[in-house]
Amino acid sequence: MKGRLAVLLPVWAWLLVFVAAPAAILLAIALAEADSGVPPFRLAWSLTGFATLAEDRYYLDAVLTALRIAAMTATGCLLIAYPMAMGIARAAPGRRMLLLALLMLPFWTGFLLRVGAWIGLLRDQGWINGMLMALGITEAPLPLLYSEGAMLVGMVHSYLPFAVLPLFAALLRLDPTLGEAAADLGAGPATAFVTVTLPVTAPAAAAGFLLVFIPAAGEFVIPELMGPPEAQLVGRVLWQEFFQNHDWPVAAALALALLLLLLVPIRLFQRLEARP
Amino acid sequence: MAGPNPASGPLLRAEAITKRFGATLALDALDLTIIEGEFFALLGGSGSGKSTLLRIIAGFDTPDDGRLLLDGADIVATPPWARPINMMFQSYALFPHMSVADNVAYGLRRAGTPRAEAAPRIAAALAMVGLTGFERRRPHELSGGQKQRVALARSLVMRPRLLLLDEPLGALDAGLRERTGFELRALQRETGAAFVMVTHDQEEALALADRVAVLEGGRIAQLGPPRAIYERPASRFVARFLGAANVLEGRAVAAGFDSTEAGATFAGVIPADTVAVALRPERIRLAANATGPNTARGVVEDAAFRGDDTLLLVRLAGGALLRVAHAEEDGAPPERGGGVTLAWDAADVVPLAS
Amino acid sequence: MTRGRFVTLAMAAGFAFLWLPILLLVGYAFSADRIPFQWGGFSLRWFAALAADDRVIEAASLSLRIATGAASLAVLLGGAAGWGLARYGRFRGRALFGALIGAPLVLPEVVTGLSLLLLFVALESVTGWPAGRGALTVLLAHATLGAAFVAVVVQARLTETDRSLEEAAMDLGATPFIAFRTITLPLIAPALAAGWLLAFTLSLDDVVIASFVSGPAGTTLPMALFAMLRLGLTPEVNALGAVVVIGVGSVLILAALLLRRSDSR
Numbered sequence: 001m002k003g004r005l006a007v008l009l010p011v012w013a014w015l016l017v018f019v020a021a022p023a024a025i026l027l028a029i030a031l032a033e034a035d036s037g038v039p040p041f042r043l044a045w046s047l048t049g050f051a052t053l054a055e056d057r058y059y060l061d062a063v064l065t066a067l068r069i070a071a072m073t074a075t076g077c078l079l080i081a082y083p084m085a086m087g088i089a090r091a092a093p094g095r096r097m098l099l100l101a102l103l104m105l106p107f108w109t110g111f112l113l114r115v116g117a118w119i120g121l122l123r124d125q126g127w128i129n130g131m132l133m134a135l136g137i138t139e140a141p142l143p144l145l146y147s148e149g150a151m152l153v154g155m156v157h158s159y160l161p162f163a164v165l166p167l168f169a170a171l172l173r174l175d176p177t178l179g180e181a182a183a184d185l186g187a188g189p190a191t192a193f194v195t196v197t198l199p200v201t202a203p204a205a206a207a208g209f210l211l212v213f214i215p216a217a218g219e220f221v222i223p224e225l226m227g228p229p230e231a232q233l234v235g236r237v238l239w240q241e242f243f244q245n246h247d248w249p250v251a252a253a254l255a256l257a258l259l260l261l262l263l264v265p266i267r268l269f270q271r272l273e274a275r276p
Numbered sequence: 277m278a279g280p281n282p283a284s285g286p287l288l289r290a291e292a293i294t295k296r297f298g299a300t301l302a303l304d305a306l307d308l309t310i311i312e313g314e315f316f317a318l319l320g321g322s323g324s325g326k327s328t329l330l331r332i333i334a335g336f337d338t339p340d341d342g343r344l345l346l347d348g349a350d351i352v353a354t355p356p357w358a359r360p361i362n363m364m365f366q367s368y369a370l371f372p373h374m375s376v377a378d379n380v381a382y383g384l385r386r387a388g389t390p391r392a393e394a395a396p397r398i399a400a401a402l403a404m405v406g407l408t409g410f411e412r413r414r415p416h417e418l419s420g421g422q423k424q425r426v427a428l429a430r431s432l433v434m435r436p437r438l439l440l441l442d443e444p445l446g447a448l449d450a451g452l453r454e455r456t457g458f459e460l461r462a463l464q465r466e467t468g469a470a471f472v473m474v475t476h477d478q479e480e481a482l483a484l485a486d487r488v489a490v491l492e493g494g495r496i497a498q499l500g501p502p503r504a505i506y507e508r509p510a511s512r513f514v515a516r517f518l519g520a521a522n523v524l525e526g527r528a529v530a531a532g533f534d535s536t537e538a539g540a541t542f543a544g545v546i547p548a549d550t551v552a553v554a555l556r557p558e559r560i561r562l563a564a565n566a567t568g569p570n571t572a573r574g575v576v577e578d579a580a581f582r583g584d585d586t587l588l589l590v591r592l593a594g595g596a597l598l599r600v601a602h603a604e605e606d607g608a609p610p611e612r613g614g615g616v617t618l619a620w621d622a623a624d625v626v627p628l629a630s
Numbered sequence: 631m632t633r634g635r636f637v638t639l640a641m642a643a644g645f646a647f648l649w650l651p652i653l654l655l656v657g658y659a660f661s662a663d664r665i666p667f668q669w670g671g672f673s674l675r676w677f678a679a680l681a682a683d684d685r686v687i688e689a690a691s692l693s694l695r696i697a698t699g700a701a702s703l704a705v706l707l708g709g710a711a712g713w714g715l716a717r718y719g720r721f722r723g724r725a726l727f728g729a730l731i732g733a734p735l736v737l738p739e740v741v742t743g744l745s746l747l748l749l750f751v752a753l754e755s756v757t758g759w760p761a762g763r764g765a766l767t768v769l770l771a772h773a774t775l776g777a778a779f780v781a782v783v784v785q786a787r788l789t790e791t792d793r794s795l796e797e798a799a800m801d802l803g804a805t806p807f808i809a810f811r812t813i814t815l816p817l818i819a820p821a822l823a824a825g826w827l828l829a830f831t832l833s834l835d836d837v838v839i840a841s842f843v844s845g846p847a848g849t850t851l852p853m854a855l856f857a858m859l860r861l862g863l864t865p866e867v868n869a870l871g872a873v874v875v876i877g878v879g880s881v882l883i884l885a886a887l888l889l890r891r892s893d894s895r
Contacts (some may be wrong), residue, residue: 008721011710012708018749018786019730022745022746022749023745025748026748083640083644087640088641101882104650105882107831108878109871109878110874112835112852113867116655120393120654120863175367177366178371183356184363185434186383186386187382188357189859192357196296215739219738221856224860242842252744255744258738258741259741
C-alpha cells in the first residue's frame with residue numbers, strides 16, 4: 001500500500017496541477033469579463049463570453065466550418081486509407097513491415113515540413129504551376145494555394161496514417177475464412193467485400209474517421225498556412241481572439257464550446273476502442 | 277439442378293491432383309472418388325495434405341496439376357462461388373455482424389432465391405439442426421455447439437450434393453462430440469448429400485464415415501470401410517495412426533514371421549514381403565505356461581487402470597515394449613514387476629508390407 | 631484477380647500521395663535556384679545558408695533539449711500512471727485518474743495550449759513561479775502531453791504481460807522490488823523506449839501548444855519554421871527538410887539493421 005502511494009501520489013499531483021487546474025482556470029476565465037488590464041480580464045460570474053459566442057454568427061460559422069472541414073478531411077482520409085490498409089494487410093510479413101515503415105516515416109519527418117512541401121508544390125511559383133506552364137497546359141499560374149482544396153489536401157496528407165492504422169489492424173485481424181465462407185456460399189469478390197469485409201471492419205473505419213475528425217476539428221496551422229483567408233475555422237478564430245484581440249474570456253469560452261462539441265465523438269471513439 | 281441420381285454413382289473424381297507449396301509437396305498425384313450420398317472421411321495428421329485436398333475441392337486452392345471432375349465436368353477453373361459444393365469451416369466462419377437467420381440466408385440471397393421461397397427453407401434448415409427460435413441471435417451470443425449448428429444449417433440450406441466439413445467436431449467439448457457425431461450422421465442420411473469430412477481424430481473418422489482414406493505425405497496410404505482399415509491396416513503407418521496397435525519389426529520366415537525385438541515367432545498367413553506385424557492390445561491374453569509360436573514372455577513394467585480394462589506395458593524378452601489390454605472379467609491384473617506369458621491367435625496377426 | 635490489382639494500384643497511389651511532396655522537398659534542397667522547387671543546377675548553398683542561420687540553429691538546439699527533457703519526464707510520469715492503471719485494480723479515483731491522464735490525447739491542441747497558458751499565468755500571479763514563460767513552460771506542457779501517450783503504451787504492454795511472471799519471481803524468493811527490476815522492467819522496456827521516442831517526436835513536432843505557452847526567449851524549431859512559412863517559402867526550408875528526412879531515415883535504417891543483427895544472434 002505504501003508502494004502504491006509512492007507511485008500514484010506524484011502522478012496525481014502532476015495531473016491535478018497540469019490537467020485539472022488548467023481546465024478549472026479555463027472555465028473561470030470563460031466566465032470572467034474582458035478588461036483592458038494585464039492580464040486582460042476581471043474574475044466574475046459573467047456569461048458575457050458565452051453570450052458573445054451565441055450572438056455573433058461569426059463564431060457559430062467558425063464552429064460549423066471546422067466541423068465540415070474535419071468531416072471532409074476524415075472522409076478523404078478513409079477513402080485513401082482503405083485500399084492502403086488492405087494492401088498492407090495482404091502483403092507478406094516482411095514486405096508488410098516495410099510498407100508500415102513507409103507509412104509511418106512521414107510522421108517522423110515533421111508536420112510543418114510536410115506543410116512546407118505542399119506550399120512549395122501548390123503556390124503560384126510552385127512546382128505544379130511550373131510544370132503546367134512548362135508543358136504549355138496553362139499560361140498563367142493557377143491559384144492553387146490558399147484555397148479550401150489546398151487546405152483539405154494538406155490536412156488529409158497530415159492525418160492519413162491515423163486512418164490507415166486502425167483499418168490495417170482490423171483487416172489483419174479479420175478472419176480470412178469469412179471471405180472464403182462468403183465465396184463458398186456464392187458471393188463473388190465484390191459482393192463478398194461489400195457484404196462481409198466492409199461491415200465487419202466498419203467499427204475500425206469509424207474509429208479511423210474519429211481519430212482524424214477529433215484533432216482536425218481544432219486544427220489551426222494548416223488553415224492558417226494553406227487555407228483561404230475567409231476559412232475562419234474555430235481553431236484559427238480562437239487563436240486570433242487570444243493573440244490579436246486579447247479577448248481571453250471569448251477565447252476560453254470558444255475552447256470550452258469546442259470541447260463540448262467534441263465530447264460526443266470522443267465518447268464514441270472511446271466506446272469503439274473499448275470493444276473486445 | 278440435380279440430374280438423375282443413381283444411388284451409388286461417382287459424384288466427384290480427383291485425378292492425379294498435385295499441389296506444391298514452395299519446396300513441399302502437399303498432394304502427390306492423388307486419385308480419389310467420392311460416391312453420391314456417402315459419408316467420407318479424410319484422415320491424417322498435420323501435413324498429410326488432407327486440408328489442402330478439401331480446399332482444392334471447395335475451390336480456395338488451385339492444384340498445380342490434375343483434374344477435378346464433378347459429374348464428369350472439370351471444375352478446377354470454376355471459382356468457389358460458382359461451385360455447387362458447400363463447406364463447413366473449422367472455425368465455423370460465421371459472419372459476426374449478421375444474425376443467425378441472416379447467416380443462413382446469405383447463400384440464398386446470393387443465388388437470388390425469392391424471399392417467399394427462402395423463408396421456409398431457412399426455417400427448415402434451422403429446424404433440422406434444432407435451432408428454431410435462435411433466428412435473431414448474433415454469433416457471439418451462441419455456445420460452441422450452437423455455432424457449429426448454424427454453420428451446418430448455413431451450408432445445408434444450399435442443398436449441396438457435396439458438403440465439405442473441416443474438422444467438424446474439432447472445436448467442441450468432449451461431451452458434445454459424441455452426440456454431435458450422431459446428429460451429423462442423421463443429417464447426412466436425411467439430406468442424402470455426400471459428406472466429405474477432414475479429421476485428424478481416428479475415432480471420429482471410424483465412428484462417422486462409410487469410407488475412410490488415411491492420408492500420409494500427400495498420398496492415400498489406405499482407403500476402405502472403417503472396420504476393414506481398423507482390422508487390416510496395410511502399413512506400419514496406418515497401424516500406428518489408427519490407434520494403439522503394437523507394431524513389431526522382423527522378417528518373414530518359413531514358419532511365419534520372426535521378430536527379434538519381440539523374441540517371438542508369429543504364425544499365420546504371412547506373405548513373403550512382410551516387414552512387420554500389427555497386433556492389437558485387446559487381442560493379447562495372459563496364458564500361463566503357453567509355449568511355441570504366437571506366444572511371448574515378458575515383465576510387467578507398468579499398469580494403468582482404464583475402467584473396462586487395465587493397460588499393461590510388458591517388456592518382452594527381445595526388448596520391445598508391448599501394450600496389452602487386460603479385461604476386468606479375466607480377473608485381477610498381474611503385479612508390476614511380475615513375469616507373464618502372453619499368447620494370441622494366428623488370425624489376429626496382421627502382416628504389414630510397408 | 632482484378633481486385634488484387636486494383637488494391638495494389640490504389641495502395642501505390644496512396645503511398646505516392648504520401649511521399650511525393652516529401653521527396654520533392656528533399657530533392658530541390660540541392661537546387662541552386664533562389665525560388666524553392668525550381669531547378670537551378672546542383673548546389674549545396676542552401677545547406678550552408680541553413681548552417682549559418684543562427685536563428686534556426688538556436689531554435690533547433692532548444693527544441694532538442696526541450697524534447698529530451700520532456701520525453702524523459704513523460705516516461706517517468708506516464709510509466710507510473712500506466713503501471714497504476716494496469717496493476718492497481720480499482721483504486722480510489724481511478725476513473726478520474728484515467729480521464730486526466732488521457733485528456734491530452736483527445737483535447738484539441740488549441741484547447742490544451744490555451745488552458746496551460748492560462749494556468750502558467752495564474753500560477754505566476756499567485757506564487758511567482760514560473761517567472762515568465764519560455765523553455766521551462768514548454769517542457770512542462772510537452773511532458774504532460776507525452777505522459778498521456780506513454781501511459782497508454784505502458785498500460786497496454788503491462789496488460790498483455792502475464793501477471794504470474796511477477797508472482798513466479800516472488801515465489802522464487804524475489805522481493806516485489808527485485809521482481810520488478812529483474813522481470814517486469816525488462817519486459818516493459820521496449821514500451822518505455824517506444825513511449826520516450828513518441829513523446830520526443832511529439833515535442834519536436836509541436837507548434838500550437840508551444841506557441842501558446844512559450845515566451846519571447848523560447849522559440850522552438852517548429853515555431854521558427856512556422857514563422858518562416860508564414861513569411862513565404864525559402865529554399866532553406868528545403869534544406870532543413872532534407873536534413874531531417876535523411877537524418878531520421880538513416881537513424882531508422884540503422885536501428886532496423888541493429889535489431890536484425892541482435893535478432894539473428
